[in-house]
Amino acid sequence: MTSFVQQNKVAVTVSALLGIGTIAGIIYYMKTNSSNNSDDSSNSESSKKKRRNKKKKGKSNNGASSTENGSIVEEDNKNSVYPINEATKLPNITPEILSNLSESEKNDWAIALKEKGNEYFKAKQYDTAIVYYSNALDCKKDHIFYGNRSACYYALKDYENAVKDTTSALEIKPDYSKCLLRRAHVYEEMGRYEDAAFDLTALSIYGGLNDKSSDSVMARVLSEHADKLNQEVYSHLPKVLPSSSSISSFLGAFVKEDLDLDLNNYEKDSGSYYLISALNEIYKDTDEGYENADNLLNQSIKRFEDNNNSSNDQTDKKIIAIAYEYMGIFSFLKTFDNAKEYVEKALEISPRPRMHVVLALIAADKGDYVLADQEFTKAIKMNPEDPNIYYHYGQVYYLIGDLTKAQSNFEKAKALNPNNVYAHIQLACITYRHNEIESCLTMFNNAKTLFPLSPEIPNYLGEILFDKGDIENASKQFDIATKLQEAIPGNNIGALPLINKSVIYQNTSDFQSCQNILEKAVKIDSKSEVAWSSLGQVYLLMQNPNGAIECFEKACRLCRSAEDRKQTIALLESAKIHLRVRQDKVLSKKMEEVIAQYSAAQMAA
Ligand SMILES: *[C@@H]1O[C@H](CO)[C@@H](O)[C@H](O)[C@H]1NC(C)=O
Ligand SMILES: *[C@@H]1O[C@H](CO)[C@@H](O)[C@H](O)[C@H]1NC(C)=O
Ligand SMILES: *[C@@H]1O[C@H](CO)[C@@H](O)[C@H](O)[C@H]1NC(C)=O
Ligand SMILES: *[C@@H]1O[C@H](CO)[C@@H](O)[C@H](O)[C@H]1NC(C)=O
Ligand SMILES: *[C@@H]1O[C@H](CO)[C@@H](O)[C@H](O)[C@H]1NC(C)=O
Ligand SMILES: *[C@@H]1O[C@H](CO)[C@@H](O)[C@H](O)[C@H]1NC(C)=O
Ligand SMILES: *[C@@H]1O[C@H](CO)[C@@H](O)[C@H](O)[C@H]1NC(C)=O
Ligand SMILES: *[C@@H]1O[C@H](CO)[C@@H](O)[C@H](O)[C@H]1NC(C)=O
Ligand SMILES: *[C@@H]1O[C@H](CO)[C@@H](O)[C@H](O)[C@H]1NC(C)=O
Numbered sequence: 002m003t004s005f006v007q008q009n010k011v012a013v014t015v016s017a018l019l020g021i022g023t024i025a026g027i028i029y030y031m032k033t034n035s036s037n038n039s040d041d042s043s044n045s046e047s048s049k050k051k052r053r054n055k056k057k058k059g060k061s062n063n064g065a066s067s068t069e070n071g072s073i074v075e076e077d078n079k080n081s082v083y084p085i086n087e088a089t090k091l092p093n094i095t096p097e098i099l100s101n102l103s104e105s106e107k108n109d110w111a112i113a114l115k116e117k118g119n120e121y122f123k124a125k126q127y128d129t130a131i132v133y134y135s136n137a138l139d140c141k142k143d144h145i146f147y148g149n150r151s152a153c154y155y156a157l158k159d160y161e162n163a164v165k166d167t168t169s170a171l172e173i174k175p176d177y178s179k180c181l182l183r184r185a186h187v188y189e190e191m192g193r194y195e196d197a198a199f200d201l202t203a204l205s206i207y208g209g210l211n212d213k214s215s216d217s218v219m220a221r222v223l224s225e226h227a228d229k230l231n232q233e234v235y236s237h238l239p240k241v242l243p244s245s246s247s248i249s250s251f252l253g254a255f256v257k258e259d260l261d262l263d264l265n266n267y268e269k270d271s272g273s274y275y276l277i278s279a280l281n282e283i284y285k286d287t288d289e290g291y292e293n294a295d296n297l298l299n300q301s302i303k304r305f306e307d308n309n310n311s312s313n314d315q316t317d318k319k320i321i322a323i324a325y326e327y328m329g330i331f332s333f334l335k336t337f338d339n340a341k342e343y344v345e346k347a348l349e350i351s352p353r354p355r356m357h358v359v360l361a362l363i364a365a366d367k368g369d370y371v372l373a374d375q376e377f378t379k380a381i382k383m384n385p386e387d388p389n390i391y392y393h394y395g396q397v398y399y400l401i402g403d404l405t406k407a408q409s410n411f412e413k414a415k416a417l418n419p420n421n422v423y424a425h426i427q428l429a430c431i432t433y434r435h436n437e438i439e440s441c442l443t444m445f446n447n448a449k450t451l452f453p454l455s456p457e458i459p460n461y462l463g464e465i466l467f468d469k470g471d472i473e474n475a476s477k478q479f480d481i482a483t484k485l486q487e488a489i490p491g492n493n494i495g496a497l498p499l500i501n502k503s504v505i506y507q508n509t510s511d512f513q514s515c516q517n518i519l520e521k522a523v524k525i526d527s528k529s530e531v532a533w534s535s536l537g538q539v540y541l542l543m544q545n546p547n548g549a550i551e552c553f554e555k556a557c558r559l560c561r562s563a564e565d566r567k568q569t570i571a572l573l574e575s576a577k578i579h580l581r582v583r584q585d586k587v588l589s590k591k592m593e594e595v596i597a598q599y600s601a602a603q604m605a606a
Contacts, residue, residue, distance in 0.1 A: 246495030
């Protein structure tokens, strides 16, 4: 993985804030679930099967030990309190008959009918059981009878009727936990995951948020929901470039191309002309610039391909290859699978070490560190002094936890490309990881002297100070980083210092400032999924679920992969549920009680 990928994996910087006291409740609940998510999701299918098998086993045991179906006593008009149809041997209760009964008679009949229904249920004769429960319901509208009948429908996989009956039961008794759980299971089977999640939340709220027994169901439902959304919605969206700050940190570790960037020196409308135009756009380091570059690269490749990709001139070949390399990089940034093919084509035409580095990063992004290592090795073999290799190589070692090798690679990167500010920063971070805090701070100070205008340095220094618990000084560094970022034309780290500063506001429970700064962050870097997701979480805390939903939807669109998106989808769901809870009078009242209790408990603790 690269710093680029890593940054984008940190989907939820503000998640810490969800655990904080004031409105704990539902959001807190959702947060605990979404963090379990990934574990459960990987084998959700198999766990689902297991669950079903288990259930089946339990039931058949039950049936065998208690009532064999043969032993159910068929009824006739002598042994039953209610009239029986002699032909069908089933209850024969008409509205006319009922209209003559007293309330207490109706009650007695209802209970007797339900008991008989239970016998048939245990014997797995669900159709007959349904007849009895229906008759019981004719005598008396009782949530238990609806609940019992819904169990029959569920067993028969008649999910429509199972929903109807559980819903009727819940209309009578909203906190009927058995039915909430059952309806959640039914919704899950129907693929109505949002409704399932809502019922599970209601279940949890009625349980005072203490009952964790349905947490694993919730995790599974959210994971299934995310899979469905990814498949049905997000996989069809056009693939777009990530935010300029992400691209910047990816390309920032490469040296500037040693090419004549003056367009006047190239033939208009030629492949080279478009490549040079693209590079000029890239060096602007803005969202717009990168988007223009993306189109220009396409034009450039088109021209070269129309000319049969051929040239006898070595200089031209070099340029064609570079165009293919960048085409590969941009395809990779847009998560296209064919990225690798472009880079391989570039290697065929006119190889250089950087191309192997790009292939290594594509491999690392897929988690194939062995292949990544091979590609880095090829790059080094081609030219051990190439300044473009070692920073990314170090980054991969850093991510797999080999700090020693990471360090030596960053040292080399720094020596070969003194302009690479990230090498300086990473070396300081490794020193911090080794607990040498004083020398880490010295390294940051030295880097500041070398790169006085770099917003990256104060931003990462701020992170270190924050980690160290020096919130006050961290805050100052984030402010400096923000100012420096504003002062330069490029987008370097974009909204990162603002997002980091927002974490400090959360830490001091200053949610209004947190909201203000994140609103600024999404303006500066409208493609930052971290910014949108963080703002969404603050909106949730500020009791603005509609605003939160909008933010999470934006963040979902910006996620680079289905896996990254899962957590954001869980947050989006939590916002939607939050809204539904508020609109549900009974549930929102209960929620308020639970929060009051929770807060009181927090105070006491
Ligand atoms: C017992 O149940 C089976 C299926 O569950 C059914 O085929 C059979 O007719 C039942 N026997 C009686 C006596 O109801
Ligand atoms: C209801 O009661 C009335 C008078 O007690 C009786 O005439 C009538 O037949 C009864 N109807 C039924 C359907 O049992
Ligand atoms: C019917 O509902 C009651 C109350 O929830 C429950 O105790 C009983 O087990 C249910 N019976 C069946 C067959 O589901
Ligand atoms: C250039 O863009 C067009 C339209 O988006 C696309 O069809 C074509 O495949 C692209 N060309 C290359 C070389 O990717
Ligand atoms: C490209 O190759 C085709 C045959 O493969 C040839 O007809 C055409 O003239 C070539 N175009 C150029 C610009 O060389
Ligand atoms: C140039 O290369 C591309 C990519 O390999 C290929 O699709 C295209 O057919 C080639 N163009 C010609 C005219 O051979
Ligand atoms: C901030 O840094 C200065 C010097 O770098 C130090 O003296 C001060 O104690 C730090 N502040 C906090 C709150 O740790
Ligand atoms: C600052 O932002 C980066 C990128 O989003 C993140 O990885 C890091 O954890 C943040 N640091 C703090 C202190 O919030
Ligand atoms: C604020 O940060 C400090 C130090 O990292 C931490 O101990 C504390 O729990 C945080 N407080 C809140 C409310 O997040």
